[in-house]
Amino acid sequence: MTDKNTNIQKLRDEYAIFVNERNWNQFHDPKSVAASISIEANELLELFQWDTPESAREKLNNPKWRAKVEGEVADVFIYLLNFVNQTGIDITTEYNKKMAVAREKFKVEAQDDLEAYYKVKEDYRKAGK
Amino acid sequence: MTDKNTNIQKLRDEYAIFVNERNWNQFHDPKSVAASISIEANELLELFQWDTPESAREKLNNPKWRAKVEGEVADVFIYLLNFVNQTGIDITTEYNKKMAVAREKFKVEAQDDLEAYYKVKEDYRKAGK
Amino acid sequence: MTDKNTNIQKLRDEYAIFVNERNWNQFHDPKSVAASISIEANELLELFQWDTPESAREKLNNPKWRAKVEGEVADVFIYLLNFVNQTGIDITTEYNKKMAVAREKFKVEAQDDLEAYYKVKEDYRKAGK
Amino acid sequence: MTDKNTNIQKLRDEYAIFVNERNWNQFHDPKSVAASISIEANELLELFQWDTPESAREKLNNPKWRAKVEGEVADVFIYLLNFVNQTGIDITTEYNKKMAVAREKFKVEAQDDLEAYYKVKEDYRKAGK
Numbered sequence: 001m002t003d004k005n006t007n008i009q010k011l012r013d014e015y016a017i018f019v020n021e022r023n024w025n026q027f028h029d030p031k032s033v034a035a036s037i038s039i040e041a042n043e044l045l046e047l048f049q050w051d052t053p054e055s056a057r058e059k060l061n062n063p064k065w066r067a068k069v070e071g072e073v074a075d076v077f078i079y080l081l082n083f084v085n086q087t088g089i090d091i092t093t094e095y096n097k098k099m100a101v102a103r104e105k106f107k108v109e110a111q112d113d114l115e116a117y118y119k120v121k122e123d124y125r126k127a128g129k
Numbered sequence: 130m131t132d133k134n135t136n137i138q139k140l141r142d143e144y145a146i147f148v149n150e151r152n153w154n155q156f157h158d159p160k161s162v163a164a165s166i167s168i169e170a171n172e173l174l175e176l177f178q179w180d181t182p183e184s185a186r187e188k189l190n191n192p193k194w195r196a197k198v199e200g201e202v203a204d205v206f207i208y209l210l211n212f213v214n215q216t217g218i219d220i221t222t223e224y225n226k227k228m229a230v231a232r233e234k235f236k237v238e239a240q241d242d243l244e245a246y247y248k249v250k251e252d253y254r255k256a257g258k
Numbered sequence: 259m260t261d262k263n264t265n266i267q268k269l270r271d272e273y274a275i276f277v278n279e280r281n282w283n284q285f286h287d288p289k290s291v292a293a294s295i296s297i298e299a300n301e302l303l304e305l306f307q308w309d310t311p312e313s314a315r316e317k318l319n320n321p322k323w324r325a326k327v328e329g330e331v332a333d334v335f336i337y338l339l340n341f342v343n344q345t346g347i348d349i350t351t352e353y354n355k356k357m358a359v360a361r362e363k364f365k366v367e368a369q370d371d372l373e374a375y376y377k378v379k380e381d382y383r384k385a386g387k
Numbered sequence: 388m389t390d391k392n393t394n395i396q397k398l399r400d401e402y403a404i405f406v407n408e409r410n411w412n413q414f415h416d417p418k419s420v421a422a423s424i425s426i427e428a429n430e431l432l433e434l435f436q437w438d439t440p441e442s443a444r445e446k447l448n449n450p451k452w453r454a455k456v457e458g459e460v461a462d463v464f465i466y467l468l469n470f471v472n473q474t475g476i477d478i479t480t481e482y483n484k485k486m487a488v489a490r491e492k493f494k495v496e497a498q499d500d501l502e503a504y505y506k507v508k509e510d511y512r513k514a515g516k
Binding site: 024089 | 136141151153156160161170173180185186202204207212218220225226232238
Binding site: 261270272281285292293296302314317318328333334336351352355357364366 | 419
Protein backbone atom coordinates (compact mmCIF):
# COMPACT_ATOMS: atom_id res chain seq x y z
CA MET A 1 0.00 0.00 0.00
CA THR A 2 1.32 3.39 -1.04
CA ASP A 3 -0.03 6.92 -1.57
CA LYS A 4 -1.12 5.80 -5.03
CA ASN A 5 -3.74 3.36 -3.79
CA THR A 6 -4.66 4.69 -0.36
CA ASN A 7 -7.45 7.08 0.25
CA ILE A 8 -7.17 9.48 3.17
CA GLN A 9 -10.30 8.26 4.92
CA LYS A 10 -8.83 4.77 5.21
CA LEU A 11 -5.89 6.07 7.24
CA ARG A 12 -8.19 8.32 9.27
CA ASP A 13 -10.41 5.39 10.17
CA GLU A 14 -7.52 3.11 10.99
CA TYR A 15 -6.00 5.70 13.28
CA ALA A 16 -9.35 6.47 14.92
CA ILE A 17 -9.73 2.79 15.83
CA PHE A 18 -6.19 2.69 17.25
CA VAL A 19 -6.93 5.69 19.49
CA ASN A 20 -10.37 4.48 20.53
CA GLU A 21 -9.12 1.05 21.51
CA ARG A 22 -6.71 2.71 23.92
CA ASN A 23 -9.22 5.20 25.28
CA TRP A 24 -6.95 8.12 24.38
CA ASN A 25 -9.59 10.53 23.08
CA GLN A 26 -9.91 11.93 26.60
CA PHE A 27 -6.36 13.35 26.30
CA HIS A 28 -6.62 14.56 22.70
CA ASP A 29 -8.26 17.96 22.93
CA PRO A 30 -7.62 20.20 19.89
CA LYS A 31 -5.13 22.42 21.71
CA SER A 32 -2.94 19.52 22.82
CA VAL A 33 -3.04 17.95 19.37
CA ALA A 34 -2.22 21.25 17.66
CA ALA A 35 0.72 21.54 20.08
CA SER A 36 1.71 17.99 19.13
CA ILE A 37 1.80 18.85 15.42
CA SER A 38 4.12 21.74 16.28
CA ILE A 39 6.30 19.53 18.46
CA GLU A 40 6.71 16.91 15.74
CA ALA A 41 7.25 19.55 13.04
CA ASN A 42 10.10 20.87 15.16
CA GLU A 43 11.62 17.41 15.50
CA LEU A 44 11.59 17.32 11.70
CA LEU A 45 13.09 20.81 11.52
CA GLU A 46 15.79 19.82 14.02
CA LEU A 47 17.10 17.29 11.49
CA PHE A 48 18.05 20.30 9.31
CA GLN A 49 18.85 22.73 12.13
CA TRP A 50 22.17 24.07 10.84
CA ASP A 51 21.88 23.19 7.18
CA THR A 52 22.09 25.34 4.11
CA PRO A 53 19.53 24.60 1.38
CA GLU A 54 22.21 22.55 -0.39
CA SER A 55 23.31 20.49 2.59
CA ALA A 56 19.64 19.91 3.50
CA ARG A 57 19.00 18.45 0.05
CA GLU A 58 22.14 16.32 0.15
CA LYS A 59 21.29 14.84 3.53
CA LEU A 60 18.33 13.01 2.10
CA ASN A 61 20.77 10.78 0.24
CA ASN A 62 22.13 9.49 3.54
CA PRO A 63 19.95 6.43 4.35
CA LYS A 64 20.31 6.77 8.12
CA TRP A 65 19.31 10.43 8.02
CA ARG A 66 16.55 9.74 5.55
CA ALA A 67 15.02 7.16 7.89
CA LYS A 68 14.89 9.76 10.67
CA VAL A 69 13.23 12.25 8.34
CA GLU A 70 10.67 9.64 7.28
CA GLY A 71 9.83 8.91 10.90
CA GLU A 72 9.22 12.56 11.72
CA VAL A 73 7.09 13.03 8.59
CA ALA A 74 4.93 10.14 9.77
CA ASP A 75 4.60 11.72 13.23
CA VAL A 76 3.45 15.06 11.79
CA PHE A 77 0.96 13.28 9.55
CA ILE A 78 -0.40 11.11 12.36
CA TYR A 79 -1.10 14.10 14.60
CA LEU A 80 -2.71 15.85 11.66
CA LEU A 81 -5.01 12.81 11.23
CA ASN A 82 -5.65 12.97 14.96
CA PHE A 83 -6.61 16.63 14.72
CA VAL A 84 -9.03 16.20 11.83
CA ASN A 85 -10.54 13.12 13.45
CA GLN A 86 -11.17 15.06 16.66
CA THR A 87 -12.65 18.03 14.84
CA GLY A 88 -14.43 16.40 11.93
CA ILE A 89 -12.53 18.44 9.35
CA ASP A 90 -12.28 16.97 5.84
CA ILE A 91 -8.71 17.42 4.60
CA THR A 92 -9.52 17.11 0.90
CA THR A 93 -12.28 19.71 1.10
CA GLU A 94 -10.00 22.19 2.87
CA TYR A 95 -7.12 21.45 0.52
CA ASN A 96 -9.35 22.17 -2.47
CA LYS A 97 -10.69 25.41 -0.99
CA LYS A 98 -7.21 26.65 -0.21
CA MET A 99 -5.83 25.67 -3.60
CA ALA A 100 -8.69 27.37 -5.45
CA VAL A 101 -7.74 30.63 -3.75
CA ALA A 102 -4.02 30.05 -4.33
CA ARG A 103 -4.52 29.37 -8.04
CA GLU A 104 -6.31 32.64 -8.46
CA LYS A 105 -3.90 34.73 -6.40
CA PHE A 106 -0.63 33.26 -7.65
CA LYS A 107 -0.75 33.67 -11.42
CA VAL A 108 1.05 31.05 -13.44
CA GLU A 109 4.26 32.86 -14.05
CA ALA A 110 7.64 32.06 -12.72
CA GLN A 111 8.92 34.04 -9.75
CA ASP A 112 12.52 34.25 -10.77
CA ASP A 113 14.16 35.36 -7.58
CA LEU A 114 13.65 35.20 -3.85
CA GLU A 115 12.46 38.79 -3.59
CA ALA A 116 9.71 38.22 -6.15
CA TYR A 117 8.69 35.03 -4.34
CA TYR A 118 8.43 36.80 -1.00
CA LYS A 119 6.45 39.57 -2.66
CA VAL A 120 3.72 37.33 -4.12
CA LYS A 121 3.48 35.46 -0.82
CA GLU A 122 3.16 38.74 1.06
CA ASP A 123 0.48 40.03 -1.34
CA TYR A 124 -1.36 36.75 -0.92
CA ARG A 125 -1.27 36.98 2.86
CA LYS A 126 -2.58 40.53 2.84
CA ALA A 127 -5.36 39.67 0.40
CA GLY A 128 -6.28 36.28 1.79
CA LYS A 129 -6.52 37.00 5.47
CA MET B 130 -14.42 15.19 -3.53
CA THR B 131 -13.73 14.30 0.08
CA ASP B 132 -11.26 12.20 2.04
CA LYS B 133 -13.45 9.18 1.30
CA ASN B 134 -12.78 9.20 -2.44
CA THR B 135 -9.42 10.92 -2.72
CA ASN B 136 -6.16 9.11 -2.76
CA ILE B 137 -3.10 10.88 -1.39
CA GLN B 138 -1.13 10.67 -4.62
CA LYS B 139 -3.79 12.65 -6.45
CA LEU B 140 -3.32 15.62 -4.11
CA ARG B 141 0.47 15.23 -4.25
CA ASP B 142 0.42 15.34 -8.05
CA GLU B 143 -1.96 18.27 -8.19
CA TYR B 144 0.19 20.25 -5.79
CA ALA B 145 3.41 19.31 -7.61
CA ILE B 146 1.96 20.71 -10.85
CA PHE B 147 0.92 23.92 -9.08
CA VAL B 148 4.45 24.42 -7.74
CA ASN B 149 6.17 23.47 -10.99
CA GLU B 150 4.08 25.87 -13.06
CA ARG B 151 5.27 28.71 -10.85
CA ASN B 152 8.90 27.60 -10.79
CA TRP B 153 8.90 27.51 -6.99
CA ASN B 154 10.93 24.35 -6.48
CA GLN B 155 14.06 26.47 -6.38
CA PHE B 156 12.87 27.98 -3.06
CA HIS B 157 11.54 24.78 -1.52
CA ASP B 158 14.55 23.10 0.03
CA PRO B 159 13.70 20.59 2.79
CA LYS B 160 14.82 22.89 5.61
CA SER B 161 12.63 25.78 4.49
CA VAL B 162 9.63 23.51 3.98
CA ALA B 163 10.13 21.85 7.39
CA ALA B 164 10.26 25.38 8.87
CA SER B 165 7.04 26.15 6.98
CA ILE B 166 5.24 23.16 8.51
CA SER B 167 6.27 24.44 11.94
CA ILE B 168 5.15 27.99 11.12
CA GLU B 169 1.72 26.82 9.97
CA ALA B 170 1.35 24.42 12.90
CA ASN B 171 1.95 27.38 15.18
CA GLU B 172 -0.69 29.45 13.40
CA LEU B 173 -3.04 26.57 14.15
CA LEU B 174 -1.86 26.42 17.76
CA GLU B 175 -2.33 30.19 18.09
CA LEU B 176 -6.07 29.69 17.55
CA PHE B 177 -6.08 27.83 20.89
CA GLN B 178 -3.32 29.83 22.60
CA TRP B 179 -5.06 30.50 25.93
CA ASP B 180 -7.67 27.76 25.89
CA THR B 181 -8.37 24.99 28.32
CA PRO B 182 -9.15 21.57 26.81
CA GLU B 183 -12.84 22.37 27.27
CA SER B 184 -12.83 25.83 25.72
CA ALA B 185 -10.70 24.48 22.84
CA ARG B 186 -13.33 21.85 22.10
CA GLU B 187 -16.19 24.34 22.35
CA LYS B 188 -14.57 26.78 19.98
CA LEU B 189 -14.98 24.39 17.09
CA ASN B 190 -18.72 25.01 17.29
CA ASN B 191 -18.18 28.67 16.41
CA PRO B 192 -18.38 28.75 12.57
CA LYS B 193 -16.07 31.75 12.21
CA TRP B 194 -13.42 30.13 14.41
CA ARG B 195 -13.89 26.78 12.75
CA ALA B 196 -13.21 28.31 9.34
CA LYS B 197 -9.89 29.69 10.63
CA VAL B 198 -8.97 26.28 12.00
CA GLU B 199 -9.84 24.61 8.70
CA GLY B 200 -7.63 27.06 6.84
CA GLU B 201 -4.63 26.38 9.06
CA VAL B 202 -5.15 22.61 8.83
CA ALA B 203 -5.02 22.97 5.04
CA ASP B 204 -1.80 24.98 5.28
CA VAL B 205 -0.09 22.35 7.44
CA PHE B 206 -1.21 19.61 5.06
CA ILE B 207 -0.08 21.49 1.95
CA TYR B 208 3.43 22.03 3.31
CA LEU B 209 3.53 18.38 4.31
CA LEU B 210 2.66 17.46 0.69
CA ASN B 211 5.35 19.88 -0.41
CA PHE B 212 7.89 18.19 1.85
CA VAL B 213 7.14 14.66 0.67
CA ASN B 214 7.08 15.78 -2.95
CA GLN B 215 10.52 17.36 -2.57
CA THR B 216 11.97 14.35 -0.82
CA GLY B 217 10.13 11.46 -2.49
CA ILE B 218 8.80 10.11 0.79
CA ASP B 219 5.65 7.96 0.60
CA ILE B 220 3.29 9.02 3.39
CA THR B 221 1.28 5.80 3.49
CA THR B 222 4.39 3.64 3.74
CA GLU B 223 5.77 5.72 6.62
CA TYR B 224 2.39 5.84 8.34
CA ASN B 225 2.16 2.04 8.19
CA LYS B 226 5.70 1.55 9.50
CA LYS B 227 5.09 3.89 12.41
CA MET B 228 1.71 2.39 13.25
CA ALA B 229 3.10 -1.15 13.22
CA VAL B 230 5.58 -0.12 15.90
CA ALA B 231 2.93 1.81 17.85
CA ARG B 232 0.54 -1.15 17.84
CA GLU B 233 3.19 -3.35 19.34
CA LYS B 234 4.40 -0.87 21.93
CA PHE B 235 1.05 0.48 23.07
CA LYS B 236 -0.92 -2.56 24.15
CA VAL B 237 -4.68 -2.37 23.69
CA GLU B 238 -5.63 -1.39 27.14
CA ALA B 239 -7.06 1.85 28.33
CA GLN B 240 -4.74 4.34 29.95
CA ASP B 241 -7.12 5.66 32.52
CA ASP B 242 -5.40 8.78 33.67
CA LEU B 243 -2.97 11.35 32.43
CA GLU B 244 -0.05 9.95 34.37
CA ALA B 245 -0.50 6.52 32.82
CA TYR B 246 -0.77 8.10 29.37
CA TYR B 247 2.46 10.03 29.83
CA LYS B 248 4.12 6.88 31.08
CA VAL B 249 3.33 4.72 28.05
CA LYS B 250 4.36 7.55 25.75
CA GLU B 251 7.63 7.97 27.62
CA ASP B 252 8.32 4.23 27.48
CA TYR B 253 7.59 4.30 23.77
CA ARG B 254 9.97 7.17 23.16
CA LYS B 255 12.76 5.47 25.06
CA ALA B 256 12.21 2.20 23.25
CA GLY B 257 11.56 3.60 19.81
CA LYS B 258 14.39 6.04 19.38
CA MET C 259 24.72 35.06 40.65
CA THR C 260 21.01 35.37 39.97
CA ASP C 261 18.69 37.51 37.86
CA LYS C 262 18.82 40.13 40.63
CA ASN C 263 22.48 40.95 40.15
CA THR C 264 23.15 40.00 36.53
CA ASN C 265 22.83 42.39 33.67
CA ILE C 266 21.88 41.02 30.28
CA GLN C 267 25.01 42.23 28.53
CA LYS C 268 27.16 40.14 30.85
CA LEU C 269 25.46 36.94 29.71
CA ARG C 270 25.54 38.09 26.08
CA ASP C 271 29.28 38.69 26.28
CA GLU C 272 29.98 35.44 28.05
CA TYR C 273 28.03 33.50 25.45
CA ALA C 274 29.65 35.39 22.57
CA ILE C 275 33.09 34.36 23.86
CA PHE C 276 31.98 30.74 24.19
CA VAL C 277 30.80 30.71 20.56
CA ASN C 278 33.81 32.57 19.20
CA GLU C 279 36.29 30.27 20.91
CA ARG C 280 34.69 27.35 19.10
CA ASN C 281 34.45 29.11 15.75
CA TRP C 282 30.70 28.47 15.58
CA ASN C 283 29.58 31.81 14.17
CA GLN C 284 29.93 30.36 10.70
CA PHE C 285 26.96 28.04 11.43
CA HIS C 286 24.81 30.56 13.27
CA ASP C 287 22.99 32.46 10.57
CA PRO C 288 19.77 34.19 11.76
CA LYS C 289 17.48 31.65 10.09
CA SER C 290 19.12 28.65 11.73
CA VAL C 291 19.15 30.35 15.12
CA ALA C 292 15.48 31.40 14.80
CA ALA C 293 14.73 27.75 13.95
CA SER C 294 16.71 26.74 17.04
CA ILE C 295 14.61 28.97 19.29
CA SER C 296 11.51 27.29 17.89
CA ILE C 297 13.01 23.82 18.35
CA GLU C 298 13.88 24.48 21.99
CA ALA C 299 10.52 26.17 22.67
CA ASN C 300 8.88 22.99 21.42
CA GLU C 301 11.01 20.84 23.70
CA LEU C 302 9.69 23.01 26.52
CA LEU C 303 6.12 22.70 25.22
CA GLU C 304 6.53 18.93 24.96
CA LEU C 305 6.94 18.78 28.74
CA PHE C 306 3.30 19.93 28.96
CA GLN C 307 2.04 18.22 25.79
CA TRP C 308 -1.11 16.62 27.21
CA ASP C 309 -1.64 18.73 30.30
CA THR C 310 -4.57 20.82 31.39
CA PRO C 311 -3.75 24.23 32.88
CA GLU C 312 -4.09 22.67 36.32
CA SER C 313 -1.89 19.63 35.72
CA ALA C 314 0.68 21.89 34.04
CA ARG C 315 0.88 24.05 37.15
CA GLU C 316 1.09 21.05 39.47
CA LYS C 317 3.91 19.46 37.52
CA LEU C 318 6.27 22.23 38.50
CA ASN C 319 6.17 20.86 42.04
CA ASN C 320 7.75 17.62 40.86
CA PRO C 321 11.53 18.22 41.22
CA LYS C 322 12.49 15.85 38.40
CA TRP C 323 10.04 17.50 36.02
CA ARG C 324 11.01 20.96 37.19
CA ALA C 325 14.66 20.26 36.38
CA LYS C 326 13.70 19.33 32.81
CA VAL C 327 11.68 22.53 32.48
CA GLU C 328 14.59 24.60 33.81
CA GLY C 329 16.92 23.02 31.25
CA GLU C 330 14.63 23.84 28.35
CA VAL C 331 14.12 27.41 29.58
CA ALA C 332 17.90 27.81 29.56
CA ASP C 333 18.08 26.45 26.00
CA VAL C 334 15.47 28.91 24.72
CA PHE C 335 17.26 31.77 26.46
CA ILE C 336 20.68 30.77 25.13
CA TYR C 337 19.48 30.69 21.53
CA LEU C 338 17.80 34.04 22.08
CA LEU C 339 21.16 35.44 23.28
CA ASN C 340 22.73 33.85 20.23
CA PHE C 341 20.21 35.54 17.95
CA VAL C 342 20.66 39.02 19.43
CA ASN C 343 24.43 38.62 19.43
CA GLN C 344 24.39 37.71 15.73
CA THR C 345 22.09 40.55 14.82
CA GLY C 346 23.16 43.28 17.23
CA ILE C 347 19.66 43.70 18.66
CA ASP C 348 19.41 45.19 22.16
CA ILE C 349 16.85 43.16 24.14
CA THR C 350 16.12 45.84 26.73
CA THR C 351 15.49 48.49 24.09
CA GLU C 352 13.08 46.21 22.21
CA TYR C 353 11.38 45.13 25.43
CA ASN C 354 10.80 48.76 26.39
CA LYS C 355 9.44 49.68 22.96
CA LYS C 356 7.04 46.75 22.97
CA MET C 357 5.89 47.36 26.53
CA ALA C 358 5.26 51.06 25.87
CA VAL C 359 2.84 50.05 23.10
CA ALA C 360 1.28 47.33 25.24
CA ARG C 361 0.69 49.69 28.17
CA GLU C 362 -1.18 52.06 25.93
CA LYS C 363 -3.24 49.43 24.15
CA PHE C 364 -4.12 47.25 27.10
CA LYS C 365 -5.78 49.57 29.58
CA VAL C 366 -5.31 48.72 33.25
CA GLU C 367 -8.54 46.94 33.85
CA ALA C 368 -9.09 43.31 34.57
CA GLN C 369 -10.15 41.05 31.74
CA ASP C 370 -12.45 38.84 33.70
CA ASP C 371 -12.96 35.96 31.35
CA LEU C 372 -11.22 34.20 28.52
CA GLU C 373 -13.39 35.77 25.85
CA ALA C 374 -12.54 39.28 27.03
CA TYR C 375 -8.85 38.36 27.15
CA TYR C 376 -8.88 37.05 23.57
CA LYS C 377 -10.73 40.18 22.51
CA VAL C 378 -8.18 42.68 23.85
CA LYS C 379 -5.36 40.58 22.38
CA GLU C 380 -7.10 40.49 19.01
CA ASP C 381 -7.70 44.24 19.06
CA TYR C 382 -4.04 44.75 19.93
CA ARG C 383 -2.88 42.58 17.07
CA LYS C 384 -5.05 44.41 14.58
CA ALA C 385 -3.92 47.79 15.85
CA GLY C 386 -0.28 46.99 16.42
CA LYS C 387 0.70 45.26 13.21
CA MET D 388 18.40 51.82 29.25
CA THR D 389 20.11 49.03 27.38
CA ASP D 390 21.29 45.47 28.03
CA LYS D 391 24.49 46.98 29.49
CA ASN D 392 22.76 48.59 32.46
CA THR D 393 19.65 46.47 32.95
CA ASN D 394 19.50 43.50 35.20
CA ILE D 395 17.10 40.71 34.33
CA GLN D 396 15.11 40.96 37.55
CA LYS D 397 14.16 44.53 36.77
CA LEU D 398 12.45 43.48 33.55
CA ARG D 399 10.88 40.48 35.28
CA ASP D 400 9.40 42.70 37.97
CA GLU D 401 8.19 45.30 35.54
CA TYR D 402 6.46 42.66 33.45
CA ALA D 403 4.96 40.97 36.51
CA ILE D 404 3.35 44.25 37.54
CA PHE D 405 1.96 44.77 34.04
CA VAL D 406 0.36 41.32 34.08
CA ASN D 407 -0.93 41.61 37.65
CA GLU D 408 -2.58 44.97 37.04
CA ARG D 409 -4.58 43.39 34.22
CA ASN D 410 -5.44 40.24 36.16
CA TRP D 411 -3.97 38.06 33.42
CA ASN D 412 -2.27 35.47 35.60
CA GLN D 413 -5.44 33.39 35.48
CA PHE D 414 -4.83 32.76 31.75
CA HIS D 415 -1.08 32.25 31.94
CA ASP D 416 -0.64 28.60 32.87
CA PRO D 417 2.79 27.15 31.97
CA LYS D 418 1.45 25.16 29.00
CA SER D 419 -0.19 28.17 27.36
CA VAL D 420 2.88 30.32 27.93
CA ALA D 421 5.21 27.63 26.56
CA ALA D 422 2.91 27.46 23.52
CA SER D 423 3.16 31.25 23.27
CA ILE D 424 6.97 31.14 23.18
CA SER D 425 6.72 28.64 20.32
CA ILE D 426 4.15 30.79 18.49
CA GLU D 427 6.32 33.90 18.72
CA ALA D 428 9.48 31.98 17.81
CA ASN D 429 7.69 30.86 14.67
CA GLU D 430 6.68 34.42 13.82
CA LEU D 431 10.39 35.23 14.04
CA LEU D 432 11.26 32.19 11.91
CA GLU D 433 8.65 33.20 9.35
CA LEU D 434 10.64 36.37 8.64
CA PHE D 435 13.37 34.07 7.25
CA GLN D 436 11.08 31.34 5.88
CA TRP D 437 12.63 30.95 2.42
CA ASP D 438 16.05 32.44 3.04
CA THR D 439 19.48 31.01 2.57
CA PRO D 440 22.00 31.73 5.34
CA GLU D 441 23.35 34.56 3.18
CA SER D 442 20.02 36.19 2.36
CA ALA D 443 19.00 35.87 6.02
CA ARG D 444 22.09 37.80 7.09
CA GLU D 445 21.61 40.46 4.41
CA LYS D 446 18.00 41.08 5.37
CA LEU D 447 19.03 42.50 8.70
CA ASN D 448 20.44 45.50 6.80
CA ASN D 449 16.95 46.37 5.58
CA PRO D 450 15.56 48.75 8.27
CA LYS D 451 11.92 47.77 7.67
CA TRP D 452 12.73 44.08 7.97
CA ARG D 453 14.99 44.66 10.91
CA ALA D 454 12.18 46.40 12.79
CA LYS D 455 9.96 43.35 12.30
CA VAL D 456 12.71 41.07 13.57
CA GLU D 457 13.24 43.29 16.62
CA GLY D 458 9.53 43.15 17.41
CA GLU D 459 9.44 39.34 17.29
CA VAL D 460 12.59 39.07 19.42
CA ALA D 461 10.84 41.21 22.03
CA ASP D 462 7.76 38.95 21.90
CA VAL D 463 9.81 35.80 22.46
CA PHE D 464 11.64 37.44 25.34
CA ILE D 465 8.46 38.74 26.97
CA TYR D 466 6.83 35.30 26.97
CA LEU D 467 10.05 33.85 28.35
CA LEU D 468 9.85 36.40 31.21
CA ASN D 469 6.21 35.43 31.63
CA PHE D 470 7.16 31.76 31.89
CA VAL D 471 9.90 32.25 34.47
CA ASN D 472 7.70 34.61 36.46
CA GLN D 473 4.91 32.01 36.56
CA THR D 474 7.27 29.21 37.54
CA GLY D 475 9.79 30.99 39.71
CA ILE D 476 12.74 29.87 37.59
CA ASP D 477 15.89 31.99 37.78
CA ILE D 478 17.23 32.50 34.25
CA THR D 479 20.79 33.34 35.27
CA THR D 480 21.08 30.26 37.47
CA GLU D 481 19.83 27.99 34.70
CA TYR D 482 22.03 29.71 32.12
CA ASN D 483 25.07 29.15 34.31
CA LYS D 484 24.25 25.49 34.94
CA LYS D 485 23.75 24.82 31.23
CA MET D 486 26.89 26.69 30.22
CA ALA D 487 29.01 24.85 32.79
CA VAL D 488 27.99 21.58 31.14
CA ALA D 489 28.48 22.98 27.64
CA ARG D 490 31.98 24.25 28.44
CA GLU D 491 32.99 20.82 29.59
CA LYS D 492 31.42 18.91 26.72
CA PHE D 493 32.40 21.22 23.88
CA LYS D 494 36.16 21.52 24.09
CA VAL D 495 37.66 24.79 22.93
CA GLU D 496 38.63 23.80 19.48
CA ALA D 497 37.18 24.96 16.26
CA GLN D 498 34.68 22.72 14.48
CA ASP D 499 35.75 23.43 10.95
CA ASP D 500 32.87 22.08 8.99
CA LEU D 501 29.18 21.41 9.33
CA GLU D 502 29.62 17.67 9.79
CA ALA D 503 31.98 18.17 12.73
CA TYR D 504 29.57 20.71 14.24
CA TYR D 505 26.65 18.30 14.01
CA LYS D 506 28.80 15.58 15.51
CA VAL D 507 29.77 17.47 18.66
CA LYS D 508 26.17 18.59 19.12
CA GLU D 509 24.97 15.01 18.72
CA ASP D 510 27.54 13.74 21.23
CA TYR D 511 26.46 16.46 23.63
CA ARG D 512 22.80 15.51 23.33
CA LYS D 513 23.50 11.87 23.95
CA ALA D 514 25.68 12.63 26.95
CA GLY D 515 23.66 15.46 28.42
CA LYS D 516 20.17 14.05 28.38
